[in-house]
Amino acid sequence: MYTKVNHLGVLTRAVRNVSRRKMRALLVIIALGFSMAIMISIPAGIVANQEATQGMTGNLASTISSMQEEVNETITLIEVSASSGQREFSSTPSGMPSNMSFGTPRSGFGQEEVFTNETVGDEIRTIEGVEDVVPFLEKSSNETTSETMSTPRGSFTISRSLYTITGVCLNSSFIENYSILPTNITAGVNLQEGDSGVLLMSSNLTDYYGVGVGYTVEIYGESFTIVGIYEPTSTEAREVYMNISDAQTVTGQVGNVSRFDVYAEDVSYVDDIAEVIKAAYSDLYVTTYEDRLATLDNMQEMYTQSLNNAESTIAQTQATATQEIIIAVAATSLIVLFVMLYTVRERTKEIGILKAIGFSNWNIMSQFMLEGILISIIAGVVGIAIGSIGAPILTSLLLPQVNLFSGSSGRFQLGFGSVNSGTTGSTTTTASLTPDLILLAFGAAILLGALGSLYPAWRASRTSPMEALRYE
């Protein structure tokens, strides 16, 4: 009968030797595992960090370029508003700190909503060089929602209106010539001249209510039918567009408007028109493309600053990471070194016996190196396990946080676990282990195991057999 025999070899003996002192092996493997987890988590963190930073600066860059386009397109536009603040760019910059907002806070963070008489528009129309005056009525919904905001200083709950109603003058030439309505319709149709009792709703709001095209909703107690749904440029902007006369009626602002978009016949008239309006209506706020350009400049400055910040924080992070990796590598090899030195000392007699029965220096050396590498490989597996679960925590503990907007009181911190972008929604970036990193970890485990056990194994191999045999 044939029985399978497990032949003795240097590997079998290494495995048995490692498992001889189970508690010690366990402790060493855990210590090494943590060390290795740190070693592999840090590069993962760096990658996540860079990706997130690039993502954010990239976001800013694209926002800026679309804003630039908008400024150029609206060069003849003079905004005349009853309330302070500037025209809101349709491309709301995402990833910006909320204290850098542009234009009127539409959903009214407790800001008073001011209106002016719509006849002012007719008067402005008569100013020389004015091509068109487009009135808008903007009013917060009477429905409110509670939101919990978390900031580095703690979280608090605020009550804000659920959405904004925008009344638009549905004149076909306005609709055709000026971008007064949202363009990215995802369902149904856009508003058109003569529409009444209907509205266009932003998709986040239809999602909130669970409604669609053809549904009837109540606004300030009046029924409206949804004719179209559009995708808002910002996830925060929950809006409803309707005919301005409908808006005036339901909100009780008959004859009132919030602002006018005044279009000049030519850019050369813009300054004069603005001057005339400012002189005639001291209570209105007038903004021209120059003001918007100034805002854009601010944005650009901030963008440059954030790029610089990103660069320096990345450099700082990498320096820290390099130091930490060096420490982890040193710690790993030192743990292996001391453990193996201790093992060699403890097993001096065994070395003597092995030598007496004919083991060469090389046999002894490879035996101990193999044991060191074996421990490291097991620790590498443990390290990968710890790393794949704990990489985000480890890296957030070990690496400095990226702060792109140093002026925004830390609200905009980019941790490794997540990117908290204030009120503009959050993106999550996770430091995750890639197969490359895992392979690298295995390589490092073998290399560091070999490195750490090199000296102890060499010492073992040089032990005099006669003296070793006397050792008790």
Added chain:
Amino acid sequence: MSELVLETEKLDKVYKLGGRQVRALSDVNIQVKKGDFISIMGPSGSGKTTLLNMLGCLDKPTYGKVILDGVNITKVPEKGLFKIRKYKVGFVFQTFNLMPYLNAIENVELPMEGTKKSGDEKRKRARELLKLVGLSEREEHRQHRLSAGEQQRVAIARALANNPAIILADEPTGNLDSKTGHEIIRLLGKLNIDQGTTIVVVTHDSLIASRAGRMLFLNDGKLLAKEKQGTHLLKRELTCPNCGREIQLDDTFCPRCGKKL
């Protein structure tokens, strides 16, 4: 005229101990022929172990030479000594020195690691050797499940693994009770007779020493001129000293006359 397996010429060993020179061996000349069973006797500190270490390539003499199986091992460089230890010498220690994490048969296989033998051949050889020392039933047992005598038998089997030219035993019965000690020395005698194994035993026990074929005496590092004939003769060894009839190696009592052996 049988060939010489081991020969020493003017062997000297000088240790330096705290600036003081200690002469552990002085002008030792020994000749061991193939098939010899020699005991070297002497009080502790007489240099027995030093001599044995030098014969087994564990230590180098200060002067003189050791010729083992035709090779002057004092001229072999450090790097090459392991081969001599592996193939030409088999060590048996006072404290058995088995690997605690290996079982009996694995301990016997251990010296064969790195030889050209296949795994199956090693296992076969180890099995034969364990049978030879009477431990066929104990193959899978580790050190802690073997008695002291059994451990020493495993150690002897291990020493024989690579079919060495000589077995060097350093106080092989030193950690054993006298009955087991005699069993072990009888086993060595049997190996000497049956297998023709050349054996050198170092001991301070005169009774054990007297069981060898030749007895040498070492005192203060010098080999005494007197040499005695031991009781190791084929007939005496395998016959009952009381009734003169044949006995087996493992017998404690004579199966014929019933007297204690």
